[in-house]
Amino acid sequence: MFYLGVIADDFTGATDIASFLAQNGMSVIQYNGVPAANNLPPDVDAVVISLKSRSCPSEEAVNDSLSALRWLRAHDCQRFYFKYCSTFDSTADGNIGPVTDALLTELGESQTVISPALPVNGRTVYQGYLFVHQQLLSESGMRHHPVTPMRDSQLLRLMEQQASGRAGLIPLATLQQGSEAVRQQLAQLRQQAVRYVVMDAVSEDDLLIQAAATEDMRLLTGGSGLGFGVARHFAATHGTKSDAQRGRPVAGPAVVISGSCSTMTNAQVARYKPQAPHFALDIVRCLQDRAGYAAEICRWVVEQGNSTLAPMVYATSDADKLQQIQQQYGAAESSQAIEQLFARLVPLLAENGIQRFIVAGGETSGVVTQSLNITGLHIGPTISPGIPWVRASDRPVSLALKSGNFGDENFFARAQLEFMP
Numbered sequence: 402m403f404y405l406g407v408i409a410d411d412f413t414g415a416t417d418i419a420s421f422l423a424q425n426g427m428s429v430i431q432y433n434g435v436p437a438a439n440n441l442p443p444d445v446d447a448v449v450i451s452l453k454s455r456s457c458p459s460e461e462a463v464n465d466s467l468s469a470l471r472w473l474r475a476h477d478c479q480r481f482y483f484k485y486c487s488t489f490d491s492t493a494d495g496n497i498g499p500v501t502d503a504l505l506t507e508l509g510e511s512q513t514v515i516s517p518a519l520p521v522n523g524r525t526v527y528q529g530y531l532f533v534h535q536q537l538l539s540e541s542g543m544r545h546h547p548v549t550p551m552r553d554s555q556l557l558r559l560m561e562q563q564a565s566g567r568a569g570l571i572p573l574a575t576l577q578q579g580s581e582a583v584r585q586q587l588a589q590l591r592q593q594a595v596r597y598v599v600m601d602a603v604s605e606d607d608l609l610i611q612a613a614a615t616e617d618m619r620l621l622t623g624g625s626g627l628g629f630g631v632a633r634h635f636a637a638t639h640g641t642k643s644d645a646q647r648g649r650p651v652a653g654p655a656v657v658i659s660g661s662c663s664t665m666t667n668a669q670v671a672r673y674k675p676q677a678p679h680f681a682l683d684i685v686r687c688l689q690d691r692a693g694y695a696a697e698i699c700r701w702v703v704e705q706g707n708s709t710l711a712p713m714v715y716a717t718s719d720a721d722k723l724q725q726i727q728q729q730y731g732a733a734e735s736s737q738a739i740e741q742l743f744a745r746l747v748p749l750l751a752e753n754g755i756q757r758f759i760v761a762g763g764e765t766s767g768v769v770t771q772s773l774n775i776t777g778l779h780i781g782p783t784i785s786p787g788i789p790w791v792r793a794s795d796r797p798v799s800l801a802l803k804s805g806n807f808g809d810e811n812f813f814a815r816a817q818l819e820f821m822p
């Protein structure tokens with residue numbers, strides 16, 4: 402039996418919440434996809450299952466999420482958490498609504514919370530509107546996301562567009578009255594048949610109150626901020642555990658793979674270029690000659706063996722260049738061509754001795770992890786909030802999976818220099 406089962410809709414999202422749970426005292430294991438194995442390590446408090454269900458067709462997202470839920474229930478999991486992006490990455494016909502509905506129905510529950518806030522990384526919710534630092538979500542760089550452009554910031558509206566039930570709000574004023582006030586308002590909203598309760602939060606204290614007020618709810622949904630609250634609340638009664646040692650990065654050659662076009666990743670790539678060898682992907686070669694191109698890039702990476710900092714292969718482009726590529730080659734076609742190039746390149750790199758992969762982008766991290774056939778991960782030390790080093794449970798390979806907008810500008814170098822194996 403274990404306390405918390407997390408179903409994450411992408412791989413960086415999974416390591417993000419796994420890192421907050423582990424850092425705040427839980428013993429965590431992460432699986433990529435629904436595990437085939439049935440034997441869980443002893444003394445686990447939380448199991449995180451990473452799916453690649455953020456931008457696939459919603460029927461597939463629902464089926465994969467239900468399979469994960471059934472696995473968790475079959476292993477005596479007590480509570481469940483659907484982890485999506487702190488920037489609520491989805492579209493009007495996105496997957497957060499259908500997956501939430503399916504999980505509620507399967508559990509026989511009538512209410513859950515919607516809590517993407519992650520104040521430590523600048524994501525706050527006020528009056529049901531999602532902010533990224535000082536900007537509304539829809540005015541932030543997320544409006545240009547290549548796969549899930551976010552053009553609305555109102556979470557109640559986004560949720561009602563995607564899902565089948567009604568959304569309601571617990572505003573900051575109630576949060577600030579404490580967990581009992583929140584609990585009472587949840588009960589009132591339940592009587593009004595409100596199925597999805599958007600919760601404001603602008604600070605970690607608000608997240609701790611959310612966690613306390615929802616301790617009897619079987620399904621929570623949100624970013625990793627509420628996960629932090631849940632872990633703190635759990636640790637206060639069950640004590641803390643730490644097994645970050647098992648996730649420490651291995652020694653061995655490293656590479657940086659960047660497939661995110663977020664504002665922060667653009668800044669990180671620009672900062673890293675003068676520090677290390679770098680290789681920009683040519684979209685035409687990705688579209689036309691993936692096998693030959695992947696072999697060529699692999700040779701280039703191996704040739705950089707003597708550089709102090711790892712070579713970087715990147716598709717990262719700014720909003721103007723991205724728009725131009727998408728207009729010329731199609732948005733889905735170009736993003737898939739790049740993902741498929743990485744899917745060919747990464748196993749070649751592993752065959753050629755690369756053991757540490759620093760990856761930028763959620764979809765890109767999914768591709769890298771799946772193409773390496775990594776099934777389980779131990780959670781290691783945190784590089785930046787929400788980005789830990791993680792280590793494959795069955796071989797000496799380490800990954801740092803960086804969500805598009807997370808990390809500071811010097812992240813790629815810091816991940817190597819401050820965490821020497």
Ligand SMILES: Nc1ncnc2c1ncn2[C@@H]1O[C@H](COP(=O)(O)OP(=O)(O)O)[C@@H](O)[C@H]1O
Nearest residue numbers: 547660661716718735736739762763764765805
């Ligand atoms: N230059 C580019 N042109 C078109 N699509 C791109 C380009 N660079 C990256 N992409 C695609 O954009 C998507 C970025 O998504 P992701 O890896 O999840 O990053 P993020 O974490 O910023 O959301 C991927 O599908 C990637 O292949």
Ligand SMILES: O=C(O)[C@@H](O)C(=O)COP(=O)(O)O
Nearest residue numbers: 413414417486487763804805
């Ligand atoms: O919650 C978050 O912001 C992240 O954990 C996350 O899901 C990021 O997704 P990507 O930006 O696609 O990496």
